Amino acid sequence: MSPFRLFLTALLLTSGAPALAQQQSAGYKFLSAVRDAKNNEVLEMLGRPGSNIVNARDVTTGEGALHIVIKRGDETYLRFLLQKGADANMRDGKGNTPLLLAVTMGQTGMIPILTAAKANPNLGNSAGETPLIRAVQRRDIAMIRILLNEGADPDQADIIAGMSARAYAKQDSRNPVVTKLLEDAPKKTQKAVSGPKF
Template sequence: MVMCSLAIPHAATAQFSSSYNFLKAVKDRDGTEATKFLNQPGTVIVNTRDVSTGETALHIVMARRDATWAGFLLQKGANPNLRDKQGTTPLMLATQLRFVEGAKILLAKNADVNQTNNQGETALIRAVQLRDSEMTRLLLKNGADPDRPDTLAGLSARDYATRDRRAASILNEIEKADAEKKPESEGRFFGPEG
């Protein structure tokens, strides 16, 4: 019985060490070392989190705007929807950094475009607040909900765009996305002639 209790702490220490070393390899851009951890059979280390921040390897590579590493990690099974301790997802991070290429990579791998951080903000709300037309357009095209309110102020992306006089082009993007969602026949009258 004593041996079992000794084995468990050892396994936990080994896992922590592997997680730490994997994240360090990602931070150091050491592909050989990172691949060594990722190629271990049955591993889920690609989604390991930094103990202090909750960041995953995908957060690390988004922060440095590294599309190559992002693609590599996603190919190895990285979950694009994991949140750090502030609730920030890799997509939200890409949005904050105006890293459109990174956002496209994440969205192509099913990043949840409407996921929220701890303040209830979505990536679209952040894009609107940054007055980033290109990111706003990308997020809307991928199903972002312009009417989902945050929990901080109770405002949606549309509300923020409407209130910010400098965001006319952003509001235009939201309205354009609304128009594209409507069926072509909506608003047309079809009489008895068809």
């Protein structure tokens, strides 16, 4: 590469660095304000024209603002962030969606809020665990009913054990109500995938 091209490449790379640093800094400040419930700061940052900071992620954990408010059980803040365009299907560094985290944290009231915002009840984390699998593992009847009503697939298997929510329920005999709920859950029909025919 010629010296001029090296200089030009270095110039282009460094000229974008301040903008990137400012963006990361703004995202960090936003997530810190959400963590600390500094409402005025959050409102000011979200009110900036063209701002898409509502979906900022923590660089170490991959968490977004929704993950933060779900961990503290704040339904009001959850609704507010969703109204501001927060991605209800954002995954953290372990692949956990806000819905999966709500189930994990025992936040039953957050499930309908998230599904109303188009949270997919069948998105699994990096281990393939879906919200329904986690609810079955918790033996939480209310959550299981809500998730099944929201379209959760009882036959979608995880990656680690290759087991579905239905299989986990059948294997665990400690709660016959959970087992019965999953036995009675209808099978989901898989949509046909269209593609080239040979």
